Amino acid sequence: MRTETMTVNMGPQHPSTHGVLRLVLTLDGEIVKAADVTIGYLHTGIEKTAEQKKWQQVIPLVERMDYLGAQSNSLAYALSVEKLLGMEMPERVQHIRVLIAELQRIASHLVWLGTHAMEIGAISVMLYCFRERELLLNLNEQTAGFRLFPSYIRVGGLREDLPRGYHDSVNAFLDAFPGKLDEYEDLLTKNHIYRKRTEGVGVLSRKDAIAWGLPGPIARASGSTYDVRRAFPYLTYDSYEFDVPSFPEGDVYARYRLRVQEMRESVRICRQAIQRITPTGAWAANDTRVVPPPKDKVYTEMEALIQHFLIYSQGFTVPAGEAYVPVEGARGEHGVFVVSDGTNRPWRIKMRAPSFYACQALPYVIKDGMIADVIAVIGSSDVVMGDVDR
Amino acid sequence: MDSTPLIDRIAMLVPGAALEAAASIDVPAVYVPAGRLVEVCRALCEQAQFDLLIEITAVDYLPRQPRYEVVYHLVSTSALTRARLKVKVAAGDMVPTVQSVWPAAGWPEREVWDLFGIVFEGHPDLRRILTPDDWEGHPLRKDHPVQVRKTAQTYEPLEVTEQEFRANIERDRVTRDPGAKR
Numbered sequence: 191m192r193t194e195t196m197t198v199n200m201g202p203q204h205p206s207t208h209g210v211l212r213l214v215l216t217l218d219g220e221i222v223k224a225a226d227v228t229i230g231y232l233h234t235g236i237e238k239t240a241e242q243k244k245w246q247q248v249i250p251l252v253e254r255m256d257y258l259g260a261q262s263n264s265l266a267y268a269l270s271v272e273k274l275l276g277m278e279m280p281e282r283v284q285h286i287r288v289l290i291a292e293l294q295r296i297a298s299h300l301v302w303l304g305t306h307a308m309e310i311g312a313i314s315v316m317l318y319c320f321r322e323r324e325l326l327l328n329l330n331e332q333t334a335g336f337r338l339f340p341s342y343i344r345v346g347g348l349r350e351d352l353p354r355g356y357h358d359s360v361n362a363f364l365d366a367f368p369g370k371l372d373e374y375e376d377l378l379t380k381n382h383i384y385r386k387r388t389e390g391v392g393v394l395s396r397k398d399a400i401a402w403g404l405p406g407p408i409a410r411a412s413g414s415t416y417d418v419r420r421a422f423p424y425l426t427y428d429s430y431e432f433d434v435p436s437f438p439e440g441d442v443y444a445r446y447r448l449r450v451q452e453m454r455e456s457v458r459i460c461r462q463a464i465q466r467i468t469p470t471g472a473w474a475a476n477d478t479r480v481v482p483p484p485k486d487k488v489y490t491e492m493e494a495l496i497q498h499f500l501i502y503s504q505g506f507t508v509p510a511g512e513a514y515v516p517v518e519g520a521r522g523e524h525g526v527f528v529v530s531d532g533t534n535r536p537w538r539i540k541m542r543a544p545s546f547y548a549c550q551a552l553p554y555v556i557k558d559g560m561i562a563d564v565i566a567v568i569g570s571s572d573v574v575m576g577d578v579d580r
Numbered sequence: 581m582d583s584t585p586l587i588d589r590i591a592m593l594v595p596g597a598a599l600e601a602a603a604s605i606d607v608p609a610v611y612v613p614a615g616r617l618v619e620v621c622r623a624l625c626e627q628a629q630f631d632l633l634i635e636i637t638a639v640d641y642l643p644r645q646p647r648y649e650v651v652y653h654l655v656s657t658s659a660l661t662r663a664r665l666k667v668k669v670a671a672g673d674m675v676p677t678v679q680s681v682w683p684a685a686g687w688p689e690r691e692v693w694d695l696f697g698i699v700f701e702g703h704p705d706l707r708r709i710l711t712p713d714d715w716e717g718h719p720l721r722k723d724h725p726v727q728v729r730k731t732a733q734t735y736e737p738l739e740v741t742e743q744e745f746r747a748n749i750e751r752d753r754v755t756r757d758p759g760a761k762r
Contacts, residue, residue, distance in 0.1 A: 233710040237695075238719055242726055273606060400632050400657055403684030416632075416657045513606050514653060514664070516634075527651065529639050538720075540637040542653070550687040579710060 195223055198561075202231050206309040206565045209575030211549065213564070220561050225553040229546075232579035240539045244505030245271060246345055248536060252526065253339040255541055256577035258298040261290050262519040263526075263541070264343045269424060269515040270528040271345045274508050275480065280472035283347050284425045289360070289463040290333075290343065291425075291517075292456040296367070297326040298520035299449045299456075306446070306569035307378060310387050315377050322370050325363050332356055346481040347474025352467070360464050364457055371453060378446065388442040392555050392567035395440060402551040406522020406544055408571060411448040412440035418518035432459050442563075442570040449572075480506045505534035514542075521545055521572055545577040583608040586663055593623035602666050609664040614675050617667055621652070621681045630654040630663060633678075636688035638669075638696045642722040646670035648698055652678070669698055677703040695720035 201212040210231035216224040236255055240248045252267045253260040265287060272279070279287075304319030327337040332353050334340030342349050378384045394402075399409040405416050417434040419427045435451035437444035474481040482501045487494035510532035516525040522544035529538040548571040555571070556564050583601040586608040590599055597616040602609035612620050624630040634653035641647060652665040667675055677700040679685045689700045690709040697718035700706060708715060717724050740748070 230708075230710040230712070235719060238724075238726065401683050403633050403635075403682065405632060405634075405655070405657070414657065416655075421657075421660045422662070511603065511605055512639075515606070516662075523634065523655075527635070527637060527653070538639045540635070542635045546687060546691075547684055550684065554683075 193218070200564070202228075207568060208305065208573055211568070211573065211575055211578070213552070215561065215564070217561060222556050222559055222561055222564060225556055225564075227549055227552055229549055229575070229578050232575045234580070236580050237539055237541070240536055242535070244534050245508055245536060246501070246505060248539065249344060250339060250341050252539075252541060253341060254576065255543070255580050256519070256521065256524070256545070256574050257338065258301050258574050259294055259520045259577075260339045261294045261343055262298075262517060262524070264341065265291055266515065266517040266519070266524055266541075267526040267528070267539070268343050268345050269517065270513045270526045271508060272475075273513040273515050274511055274528060274530055275345075275477075276509075277346065277475050277477060277480070279347065279425075279475055281426065282467060282471045283473060283475070285463050285466045286348060286352065286473070287343060288425050288427065288430070289460055289467065292459045292463070293326055293329060293360075295520045296453050296456050296460075297323050299453050300326070302449060302520075302569075302572045303374060303446070306566075306572075307384070309565050309569045310384060312378060312381070312384060315374060318370065318373060318377075322367060325366075329356075329359055329363065332359060344474070344481075346477060347472075350484070351470060351473040357464060357467070357469060360460065364460055364464070367457055368454065371450060371457075375450060379450075385443060387563075387566055388446060388570070389439075391442045391563045392559065392570060393439070393441045394551075394555055398551075398554070399440070402554065403547040404522060404544070404551060404571075406518070407445060407448055407452065407520075408522065408548065410434070410436045411444040413438040418516045418523050422516055424515060424517060430459050430462055442566050445570040445572075507532060507534050508536075516542075519544065521548070521574065521577065524577075541577075541580060543577045543580060545571075545573040545575070548573050549578050581605060581608055583610055586610055589628060590620055590623065593627055594619050602664070604664060607662040607664050609666060611666050611668060614667050614669065614673065617665075618676050618678060618681065620665070621678045624654060624663070624665075625681050629656040629658050630661075632657050633682035633684045634662075636678075636685060636692060638692045638698055638720075640696060640720065640722045646673070648696060650675055650692065650698060674699045674701040676701045679703065694718065697721065 196217045198215045198217055200215055201207040202210040212228040214226040215222055236251050240251050249264045252263045256263050300319040300323040304316035307315035330340045331337050334342040394412050396413040399412045415434055415436050420434055432455045435448055437448050478497055482498050483494035488498045508530040510530055512529045514525050514527040516523050524542045524544050527540040531537040556567050581604045587599045587610055598613050600611040602611050632655040634655050636652055638648050638650045646668045648669040650667045650669055654663045669675055677689055689703055692698050693706050694708045694710055695718055
């Protein structure tokens with residue numbers, strides 16, 4: 191019998207490619223023989239734009255790269271710039287940053303779980319996940335008045351102190367959320383159809399995951415234990431009690447189990463963090479060159495007004511040099527490589543984008559698998575095209 | 581940050597490579613000559629457990645000479661150490677690809693070529709990745725124009741005259757043979 195391969199185009203406008211990812215699949219029947227990945231449809235030149243901005247103006251830009259883990263991006267950027275500045279943060283600020291980063295991880299994993307399950311056919315899970323994500327976005331709205339890109343983390347600390355009632359809102363969320371997680375697990379973990387679609391699909395060995403540059407949830411679902419929070423502790427993570435979950439199977443199902451487990455660990459960290467954060471206290475470093483004065487002082491004191499004016503017109507200078515502070519984001523290790531030439535504008539910033547590497551490894555993971563599994567694998571690698579294309 | 585232990589280690593694994601410490605405040609950083617790069621990377625990956633390539637990027641230091649630096653961030657997931665390798669690249673020079681050491685190097689090298697125009701020698705698939713295929717120039721170079729208004733590139737819509745249009749219609753017209761059976 192004469193057989194020949196067929197070429198199928200998938201995307202960029204495909205609902206399950208998480209935005210604008212394009213795959214050209216070479217199929218032999220239903221088996222994927224080769225895949226060519228095209229990205230760049232969302233490239234907006236954020237890194238080039240950042241070179242024209244002042245240091246503090248870059249925060250909103252980097253938040254728009256990985257739009258599901260916005261505050262994780264700004265945290266990575268702020269940490270790198272603070273490293274160059276040689277700044278020490280008050281402990282309270284570090285705890286608040288830990289709390290925000292973990293809440294962001296939960297929010298990102300919720301979107302991931304909802305969309306991934308929906309693509310496989312479990313549509314109701316998406317509705318539940320977005321219900322809880324709404325609560326997290328409300329928390330963002332409380333701190334910064336902005337839901338998706340709060341720009342609350344700034345170079346030198348935070349934008350302002352936590353709002354009144356924030357502790358209660360966070361505690362209410364943390365009390366309710368573990369029960370909701372059980373609900374998701376009831377829907378999926380023992381679901382026969384879901385397990386049939388995910389077990390043994392898109393298997394990646396630990397060695398391959400590391401060789402393809404996928405530290406983070408993907409490598410940990412393949413048996414790796416590498417987690418930046420443990421390996422290279424930043425902020426005050428070394429004082430927190432939490433486990434780094436790891437699953438040996440390396441398939442889509444393991445990635446699902448891992449991310450759910452990570453959300454439980456994040457809740458644990460958040461509980462400890464919210465207990466350590468005092469209701470009022472320092473919310474930025476005591477460095478008048480970098481941190482703008484509080485608004486009530488700007489209106490009443492001459493020095494504060496001058497300082498405010500200088501920071502917002504000239505910006506601040508950062509000593510020449512380069513720094514890269516890694517952060518464990520929702521999608522794996524990321525961080526911003528910052529190069530300064532000693533002026534008030536960055537010379538170069540480069541975001542390490544975990545989704546970029548996940549996209550690169552896609553053809554390797556889906557090769558010799560069924561075409562229906564391509565959707566499951568793309569979903570499980572949690573690519574965010576804003577992060578890939580930047 | 582003191583880079584001498586890393587340099588000593590590389591010098592032991594790859595004798596004769598001209599290494600030079602790079603200024604750094606966070607991780608050990610070393611300048612590696614482009615000619616010995618693959619050798620050094622292979623030794624670091626296989627013998628010094630730097631199994632994870634975190635990223636490859638470049639920086640344009642115009643007007644300094646040599647103009648570019650290609651930067652490699654490495655992590656050892658077993659020893660939990662980090663390193664930064666840097667290669668000085670003059671305009672028009674090539675850097676060997678390290679894809680044979682870490683498969684992850686493929687796309688970041690494409691990205692560096694796309695945005696900086698640095699050619700990676702031996703790269704099997706050096707195409708543009710973030711910008712469109714017909715993009716002119718390399719956007720992250722410091723001399724690439726920023727915020728310059730350019731007229732949008734458009735193509736004229738396909739136009740036919742009325743005669744051509746009618747001729748096309750006539751040519752494609754199919755009439756059913758009245759005697760034929762359905």
